Amino acid sequence: MVSETNLSKNVCVIGAGPSGLVASRELRKEGHKVVVLEQNHDVGGQWLYDPKVEGEDPLGRNHFLEVHSSIYESLRLTSPREIMGFTDFPFSVKKGRDMRRFPSHRELLLYLKDFCESFRLREMIRFNTRVNYVGMLDYGVCHDDLKWIVRSKEKKTGKEVEEVFDAVVVATGHYSQPKLPSIKGMDSWKRKQMHSHIYRTPEPFRYETVVVVGNSLSGQDISIELVEVAKEVHISSRSLNISEGLSKVISKHENLHLHPQIDSLQEDGRVLFVDGSCIIADTILYCTGYSYAFPFLDTKGMVVVDDDRVGPLYEHTFPPSLAPSLTFIGIPRKLIGFPFFESQAIWIAQLLSGKRVLPSREEMLESIKEFYHSRDIAGIPKHNTHDIANFEYCDKYGDCIGFPRLEEWRKELCLSALRNSDVNLETYRDSWDDDELLQKALQSPHFTRLRVEDSAL
Numbered sequence: 004m005v006s007e008t009n010l011s012k013n014v015c016v017i018g019a020g021p022s023g024l025v026a027s028r029e030l031r032k033e034g035h036k037v038v039v040l041e042q043n044h045d046v047g048g049q050w051l052y053d054p055k056v057e058g059e060d061p062l063g064r065n066h067f068l069e070v071h072s073s074i075y076e077s078l079r080l081t082s083p084r085e086i087m088g089f090t091d092f093p094f095s096v097k098k099g100r101d102m103r104r105f106p107s108h109r110e111l112l113l114y115l116k117d118f119c120e121s122f123r124l125r126e127m128i129r130f131n132t133r134v135n136y137v138g139m140l141d142y143g144v145c146h147d148d149l150k151w152i153v154r155s156k157e158k159k160t161g162k163e164v165e166e167v168f169d170a171v172v173v174a175t176g177h178y179s180q181p182k183l184p185s186i187k188g189m190d191s192w193k194r195k196q197m198h199s200h201i202y203r204t205p206e207p208f209r210y211e212t213v214v215v216v217g218n219s220l221s222g223q224d225i226s227i228e229l230v231e232v233a234k235e236v237h238i239s240s241r242s243l244n245i246s247e248g249l250s251k252v253i254s255k256h257e258n259l260h261l262h263p264q265i266d267s268l269q270e271d272g273r274v275l276f277v278d279g280s281c282i283i284a285d286t287i288l289y290c291t292g293y294s295y296a297f298p299f300l301d302t303k304g305m306v307v308v309d310d311d312r313v314g315p316l317y318e319h320t321f322p323p324s325l326a327p328s329l330t331f332i333g334i335p336r337k338l339i340g341f342p343f344f345e346s347q348a349i350w351i352a353q354l355l356s357g358k359r360v361l362p363s364r365e366e367m368l369e370s371i372k373e374f375y376h377s378r379d380i381a382g383i384p385k386h387n388t389h390d391i392a393n394f395e396y397c398d399k400y401g402d403c404i405g406f407p408r409l410e411e412w413r414k415e416l417c418l419s420a421l422r423n424s425d426v427n428l429e430t431y432r433d434s435w436d437d438d439e440l441l442q443k444a445l446q447s448p449h450f451t452r453l454r455v456e457d458s459a460l
């Protein structure tokens with residue numbers, strides 16, 4: 004629903020990754036006063052590569068992690084650059100930089116820095132400031148005019164600050180908190196165990212026998228670079244029904260092997276797999292994904308994380324009892340991230356200014372109930388609640404605020420890259436067969452509009 008009101012609110016955005024950056028831009032555009040609190044020294048979120056991981060627990064069991072980024076040194080994007088940009092800020096090729104379609108993580112950080120410069124976002128950000136607590140002011144007294152206490156700590160000075168905001172936007176990401184399997188003998192295993200969250204380079208594993216648990220994107224990427232230095236790499240996978248691409252890689256390398264799940268870890272270094280096979284390993288590297296975690300957030304139980312379901316959240320963004328004064332950006336997975344974050348940011352900004360209103364609390368709760376039910380019927384486990392994998396969902400979400408639908412070329416390029424990676428795991432970032440589509444994309448207004456504007460300067 005749209006209304007004529009235009010209120011300006013004091014808004015705190017937590018996190019200066021892609022979600023927090025686009026949120027701050029849209030909130031300010033809508034007339035709000037915005038402060039972004041960022042624990043790191045710069046913008047970028049996951050894309051701010053951090054080689055210093057020594058202080059982190061190898062399995063990430065700390066309540067508050069020391070390291071945010073899980074990006075490893077050699078990482079190149081898994082999605083082609085053309086599909087990644089915000090709607091009005093294409094991720095274009097720049098001379099003298101990494102001009103590849105699937106560039107290194109460093110190029111995406113530069114893109115985000117360019118985005119900040121273009122829209123003067125840095126002036127809203129307080130760096131080296133970690134949020135330790137977010138809770139309701141006068142909880143239980145007045146719900147209509149909810150305000151939030153935000154306590155943060157300035158890293159260098161240790162100074163703690165308490166502030167009150169009309170609204171808080173949580174944009175803290177969800178690829179940092181390691182998710183670990185529960186394996187018999189894991190707690191007493193004496194050799195090295197770590198999660199990919201702190202994996203950076205293959206060198207420390209030279210001549211080792213490494214078991215990589217999990218064969219999703221990181222597991223595959225990391226195994227491919229480990230085989231070059233390690234004595235043996237053993238991938239333990241939940242299913243032996245693997246992609247054509249991974250099969251090809253395994254058959255090419257004599258020291259790369261596939262196993263089913265681990266049954267148990269033995270104190271003498273043996274790793275037993277459920278099919279009865281066994282190896283002696285130096286290191287277990289868990290590439291088993293990440294969990295949602297908001298260690299700073301106290302909502303008195305109104306938003307909880309249960310088996311990786313953050314809820315209840317209407318449209319993965321709005322807690323019915325607390326929105327729009329508390330909202331979340333970037334929760335959904337398996338979608339084209341940046342434009343989706345942008346649509347979330349616009350919706351939140353317009354709700355806070357009173358330009359739009361959410362359905363009633365009851366209607367939102369009903370919608371969430373229906374959504375959960377539809378996922379149950381489809382046999383989708385709770386921990387995959389926020390896996391979208393559906394362009395139509397993004398389009399429908401955007402329709403609620405008149406946000407442009409994903410361009411056809413964006414969808415098609417996304418799918419062709421996925422198909423290519425499935426079949427040609429080792430080469431998909433350097434060779435492809437969707438050039439025709441690519442040309443179509445590069446001639447679309449998303450890219451050409453900017454060139455015209457540039458030449459007019």
Ligand SMILES: Cc1cc2nc3c(=O)[nH]c(=O)nc-3n(C[C@H](O)[C@H](O)[C@H](O)COP(=O)(O)OP(=O)(O)OC[C@H]3O[C@@H](n4cnc5c(N)ncnc54)[C@H](O)[C@@H]3O)c2cc1C
Pocket residue numbers: 017018019020021022023040041042043046047048049050071073074075078079080081082087132133134135174175176177178221299332333339340341
């Ligand atoms: C290995 C890996 C590969 C990936 N590859 C791709 C890819 O190819 N394409 C793609 O689209 N996506 C990829 N992603 C997903 C990536 O996370 C998103 O692209 C994007 O970074 C999400 O943005 P975000 O702002 O929501 O979260 P983040 O980028 O995680 O940013 C969150 C920010 O919040 C800050 N923060 C957290 N807690 C606090 C606190 N308490 N106080 C203050 N600040 C805090 C963090 O320091 C960080 O700056 C990849 C992720 C990983 C881990």
